[in-house]
Amino acid sequence: MTETNGLVQLRGVSRYFGGITALKDVDFSCHPGSVHGILGENGAGKSTLIKILSGVLEASEGRMSVDGNDVAYRTPSQATKDGIVCIFQELSLTPDLSVADNIFIDNPPRWMGMIDRRAQRRMAIDVLARIKCADVDPDTLVRDLSLSRRQMVEIAKAISKNPRVLILDEATSALTSRDVQTVYGLLNKLRDDGVSCLFISHRMQEVEALCDRLSVFRNGQHIRTFTKGELSESEIVKLMIGRDITAHYPPKPTAPHVDHDAGAPALKITNLTWENRLKGVDLDVGAGEIVGLGGLDGQGHKELLLALFGVLKGVQGQVELNGQPFRPLSPAACKKASIALVPEDRKTEGLMLQLSIADNILLPNYPGVSRGPLVDPARAADVVQRAITKLQIKTSDPGIAVETLSGGNQQKVVIAKWLMLDPDVILLNDPTRGIDVGTKQEIYRLMRDLANAGKAILFYSTDYAELIGCCDRVSVMYDGAVVRDLSGETLTEEAIVSASLNIHAGDAA
Known part of the structure; x- marks a missing residue:
């Protein structure tokens, strides 16, 4: 699908991970002064798309241009220099540093080679006020903030870089209702200022409230781009999953x-x-x-x-x-x-991200798959396979790290490990x-x-x-x-x- 010229353009972009195709021949562009919604199921290619845009990943094939000039980012800092900033669903904050330290961790103000703490604090107050979070003390340690306030600090960190393209990956999913409304107002102001905002959300009411244009991805492919209101919600959902929802x-x-x-x-x-x-x-x-x-x-x-x-x-x-x-x-x-609990934050409370799918499923289940001090491999394999089947976890190998799964499949692993205890x-x-x-x-x-x-x-x-x-x-x-x-x-x-x-x-x- 060919897109008209934009601030950022992708042409024929593909990304492969071994034998897996995460993106396939994608054409895509984003334009100044708009909020562009990116829709699709987990595993549809949205995360790979924004990682390429923000310099976290390089494309395996295809071209990317900014202001008409070809670019090939190898790091997020290169993308940031061109004004492309991403707020990922997984927070990048350091809990034991202050709010101000986190906001300016990449580029703190300096005086005589040292970090200028007074200037940094003053700048933090300014950016927090800009996103209507003046109640957050810049000297507070991030670990002492609620999840919603941490997410707002993450947004302040991105805004401090004065982005031309701001990418938000489920940035409202952890927010309180009040903070969601604050973000709505911020995005509308950025749009009025000519910033291009890419907005990923699984909440259709947010998409309807904010976005001017929408793009649907499925199975690594760009399916369609259209203006808001052109399709009904049920038609959009059908594009996303490739079938009707009965x-x-x-x-x-x-x-x-x-x-x-x-x-x-x-x-x-x-x-x-x-x-x-x-x-x-x-x-x-x-x-x-x-x-x-x-x-x-x-x-x-x-x-x-x-x-x-x-x-x-x-x-x-x-x-x-x-x-x-x-x-x-x-x-x-x-x-x-x-009693079993599926916690609020799967990445920090529900999973050991660097361990395998199998290890995560077995963590609470080891007593039931062990003979004395030793794990029975047959019992363990049976529990893992039953969990994968019951929750329909999409994976070709339970031995791969759970961090490689999409968000939806990670959540299935969190649920599966407890359901195996019945x-x-x-x-x-x-x-x-x-x-x-x-x-x-x-x-x-x-x-x-x-x-x-x-x-x-x-x-x-x-x-x-x-x-x-x-x-x-x-x-x-x-x-x-x-x-x-x-x-x-x-x-x-x-x-x-x-x-x-x-x-x-x-x-x-």
């Missing part, structure tokens, strides 16, 4: 699996309290039920899941499993009690964040299959549509406590939003 969410059971009056639920929480983040949470999940956690960001959802998995210390209150008291003192104790209670912390629509469909179906098999699932999501589509009930949290339970006809987006603000839907008028 149902976005799997059907819920016509009759509830759970009779809450028949006996003790699989998981019951009473007056759970932790510091000033959890304030007397009452909640229950029956076997065979998917219960969602809804509400605005920062209301205690994540702390609740961590408390139930024994990560937090000093938790007060009562937890019961199938009617029996249980104290979640450690992840090991929770694992033994048949847990009774499954805690899911935003498991579809940053993954493609096809993989989301698979995870939705898997959740419903697990519930139909009698598992109790507690599911936190930042996407209200997911909560409505997947869950039998939704417990909305506000200020560290559950303020409303929604189900059946009351489970609507309006009701979730109203409860998130701790008002009744009728009061909103």
Whole structure:
């Protein structure tokens, strides 16, 4: 597909990794003063495309030009000199350095050969104010910031380089609602200033809100570029996955699996309290039920899941499993009690990226595949293969490093390693964040299959549509406590939003 001239142009670009084709004969261009959405499933070639644009990878074939001049970047610093800056989904920050040090780590201001700390701090304050994050102290260590604030520091780091082309790879997936709106405003301002923004997101509402043009990639090929509004959402999705989606969410059971009056639920929480983040949470999940956690960001959802998995210390209150008291003192104790947690950040909390797919799957499963102190190779191979088959993990070799997989397949590995333990209670912390629509469909179906098999699932999501589509009930949290339970006809987006603000839907008028 031939694209018209642009600030940056690719012509016939391909990229090979051994015998694997990651990009095939791609023509692509981006233009000043526009926000250009890049869409496609994980593994479609989006990441390879932006790595070539930003100098992380070289093309195996084809040409790349900037301002009409051919370039062949070998490092990101070369691309940065031409004004091409990328914000990757994986944060590049150094946790033990300050915010200011991280923002200017590549090119700090100097005086007499030394880093000018005062100038650096002043410049950090300016760039943080520019992205509406004046509340972030430039002297704070990055490790002491929330994930959303870290992502905003990553954005500040990119903006400090005054980009002509700004590439955002799922840069909003870890942000709070407030920070997402801040990024929207920033991108609109950059567009008005003539910057070319490439925006990768699996959230169609973000694409609709921000982008002027859209390009779809599939199986390493550029399928089509079009203006926003030219195609419907269902037509775009069909281009992305190459097939029609018959149902976005799997059907819920016509009759509830759970009779809450028949006996003790699989998981019951009473007056759970932790510091000033959890304030007397009452909640229950029956076997065979998917219960969602809804509400605005920062209301205690994540702390609740961590408390139930024994990560937090000093938790007060009562937890019961199938009617029996249980104290979640450690992840090991929770694992033994048949509780599993799929954490928020797969790369830092869920996986050992440099280990193989097989090693990651086996990490919590070694007791079950060992004879005494030795691993039984046959048992281990069987567990790994069953996990790959069950989750449909796309790989030709379970011995390759898990970091080589697409984001969606990495998430499948995180889920697979716990499912091989056959847990009774499954805690899911935003498991579809940053993954493609096809993989989301698979995870939705898997959740419903697990519930139909009698598992109790507690599911936190930042996407209200997911909560409505997947869950039998939704417990909305506000200020560290559950303020409303929604189900059946009351489970609507309006009701979730109203409860998130701790008002009744009728009061909103």
